[in-house]
Amino acid sequence: MKIGELARRAELNSSAIRYYEKIGLLPVAQRHSNQRRYSAESLNRILLIRFASEMGFTLPEIKLFLSGMKENAPVGPRWKKFAQRKLSEVQETIDRSRRLKSLLEHLLHCRCASLKICVERLSLSASLRVLRQK
Amino acid sequence: MKIGELARRAELNSSAIRYYEKIGLLPVAQRHSNQRRYSAESLNRILLIRFASEMGFTLPEIKLFLSGMKENAPVGPRWKKFAQRKLSEVQETIDRSRRLKSLLEHLLHCRCASLKICVERLSLSASLRVLRQK
DNA sequence: TTAAAACTTGAACCTGACTTCAAGTAAAGC
DNA sequence: GCTTTACTTGAAGTCAGGTTCAAGTTTTAA
Numbered sequence: 001m002k003i004g005e006l007a008r009r010a011e012l013n014s015s016a017i018r019y020y021e022k023i024g025l026l027p028v029a030q031r032h033s034n035q036r037r038y039s040a041e042s043l044n045r046i047l048l049i050r051f052a053s054e055m056g057f058t059l060p061e062i063k064l065f066l067s068g069m070k071e072n073a074p075v076g077p078r079w080k081k082f083a084q085r086k087l088s089e090v091q092e093t094i095d096r097s098r099r100l101k102s103l104l105e106h107l108l109h110c111r112c113a114s115l116k117i118c119v120e121r122l123s124l125s126a127s128l129r130v131l132r133q134k
Numbered sequence: 135m136k137i138g139e140l141a142r143r144a145e146l147n148s149s150a151i152r153y154y155e156k157i158g159l160l161p162v163a164q165r166h167s168n169q170r171r172y173s174a175e176s177l178n179r180i181l182l183i184r185f186a187s188e189m190g191f192t193l194p195e196i197k198l199f200l201s202g203m204k205e206n207a208p209v210g211p212r213w214k215k216f217a218q219r220k221l222s223e224v225q226e227t228i229d230r231s232r233r234l235k236s237l238l239e240h241l242l243h244c245r246c247a248s249l250k251i252c253v254e255r256l257s258l259s260a261s262l263r264v265l266r267q268k
Numbered sequence: 269t270t271a272a273a274a275c276t277t278g279a280a281c282c283t284g285a286c287t288t289c290a291a292g293t294a295a296a297g298c
Numbered sequence: 299g300c301t302t303t304a305c306t307t308g309a310a311g312t313c314a315g316g317t318t319c320a321a322g323t324t325t326t327a328a
Contacts, residue, residue: 004305013286015287015288018306033295036305036306055234058285059285060284069253083242090231090234093227093231097224097227097228100189104220107209107217108209137274138273148274149316152277165276167323167324168275169274169323169324193315272325272326273325273326274325276322276324278320279318280317282316285313287311288312289309291308296302296303298300298302
């Protein structure tokens with residue numbers, strides 16, 4: 001298939017596919033009359049990229065991830081380390097989001113006379129303490 | 135205090151403070167010989183901004199938030215709506231992160247012969263289904 | 269008093285992940 | 299054969315949230 005169809009099927013822009021090729025995230029595609037042709041394999045790869053990227057991986061990270069996947073060997077230590085690091089990042093995101101959630105819920109449901117008073121009562125120092133629990 | 139001290143105390147760069155003033159997130163500071171002077175009040179405001187921004191609010195959002203805080207009235211409906219929207223965004227982040235976490239944990243602990251086989255077994259369609267549960 | 273440190277400004281630059289543009293080539297439909 | 303649509307390229311533009319630079323002014327310390 002040509003780039004347009006691939007783009008439609010992967011639900012992203014052709015320009016993004018060309019960009020991925022340029023930065024080496026996708027292999028340089030075969031050409032027919034200088035137009036890129038793709039296989040179902042390519043679609044899978046792009047879907048995986050899209051998935052990872054929507055999950056918050058950066059493109060260099062995904063490149064690393066994919067490079068760890070080429071081998072027919074068991075999951076390597078390099079990849080494991082990467083996944084571990086990402087895992088703790090994700091955990092941090094979850095924790096911070098939870099703290100923000102309760103803060104917002106409090107601000108929404110408290111009975112302070114004004115938002116300003118409420119925020120002052122919560123006190124910045126407390127908020128910042130929350131913030132620092134990274 | 136001058137901008138440098140404020141910056142040190144708020145733990146951000148002076149240039150950021152000037153930037154905040156420029157985009158109207160901070161009021162234009164009083165000058166002595168053309169140098170900005172700040173009060174403890176300013177420090178509080180900046181700490182609040184920093185807190186909100188590290189919590190994932192955009193600067194325009196924070197501007198809105200702060201504008202909702204000026205009044206000595208109870209929390210307005212505009213602000214409530216904003217907080218509600220932010221709350222559901224935060225919930226979404228938590229959910230997505232949790233799904234990513236279990237996916238990563240699986241990839242780390244499964245007994246597949248290779249990462250490639252494992253990912254194929256999980257199957258992209260399943261991953262994408264997970265992804266779409268927005 | 270003089271040198272260094274801190275401040276001022278506007279303009280340009282940075283990162284990440286693309287998109288848009290201009291100008292040209294290829295393919296598809298009638 | 300002609301027109302529209304899809305593709306090609308490199309270069310430049312976009313967004314947020316600042317940072318860095320250059321060139322000048324003020325403040326502070328020795």
